[in-house]
Amino acid sequence: MASSSSSSSLALIWLYHVFLSFRGEDVRKGFLSHVLKEFKSKGIDVFIDNEIKRGESVGPELVKAIRHSRVAVVLLSRNYASSSWCLDELVEIMKCRGEFGQTVMTIFYEVDPSEVRKQTGDFGKAFDETCVGKAEEVKQAWRQALNDVAGIAGYHSSNCGNEADLINKVASDVMALLGFTPTNDFDDFVGIGARVKEIKSKLILQSEQVKVIGIFGPVGIGKTTTARVMRSLVVTTIS
Incomplete structure (x- = not known):
């Protein structure tokens, strides 16, 4: 896992611990639900865009959520690039990483980082379909964001023994970034x-x-x- 940090980030007001970017059809019913459950159990406040009405582009409400999240977790899956919304989210996330030092964590779920970086394989096919009819500057911004995010050392579902261990590792690392220090001081006090x-x-x-x-x-x-x-x-x- 790699992260980016900057003193300029202190100027922001953090509204959320984590902004989670994902392609719902790949992960919503399984992996994502377990991630959210684990984060909640550890006191990690997560913003996901389920409640936002989607338009043609990422709106100001979502941009605000991204910019005011301490950590962005990008859950890259096979069909992530089939959504122009996800790609626009990613462009904004990588922009915040560069401008404000937002920490970005990557999870490669059943997809190889090289396919994300080069837009090849099934991931690349989905990306090419999404690019149809889009302006060249938009496609270039998407390609650059995918190349940059794939270069962040992250977590690979293919490299872990089971998903439970992977999710626990991610949640524990997020806690460490947030400064959540586990304590046993109150173990003997009910509630x-x-x-x-x-x-x-x-x-x-x-x-x-x-x-x-x-x-x-x-x-x-x-x-x-x-x-x-x-x-x-x-x-x-x-x-």
């Missing part, structure tokens, strides 16, 4: 772990901004214990 995970899922911990959280509730529900394990934040408990 505390879930509360801390929920709090972390709403925060980007790697930031120069000061964050203050108020924990409200009656005596005895675990406010002080929760505050104690959230060491990276300024926390106020109020009964």
Whole structure:
């Protein structure tokens, strides 16, 4: 896995931990659902574009989501290039990588990186069909984005023993990038772990901004214990 980072990224306000780019027909019912489940279990807040009405091109709402995500995970599959929407997403992601230092992680799911880079094989056939009738500058931008993303060392489904191990590895590496440090401090406290995970899922911990959280509730529900394990934040408990 490789990543790109820059001090300029600190100027952005992160709204999401991860922006996930994928071709639904290849992965939605299987691999993707397991990825989302694993991310959620680890407190990783993911943006996917299921709720956005798709038009002819990537709109401002999606551009905003891409630019304000700490990490972009590109799930490259056999039919990824059959979607002009996915290709436009990828162009914007690679633009953000270059301009803002956004971290980009790649997963090659049942597709070889060389096919992505050179647009050959089944991947290339899908790409050629998508290019029909498109302006040359659009096709060139797509080719460049595919070439660049394929050059990022990533995760290969063909190289892992099973998908569960692959997904766990990706999620763990995302946690490390976000600064999520596992702790056993609250293992003996029933219900505390879930509360801390929920709090972390709403925060980007790697930031120069000061964050203050108020924990409200009656005596005895675990406010002080929760505050104690959230060491990276300024926390106020109020009964």
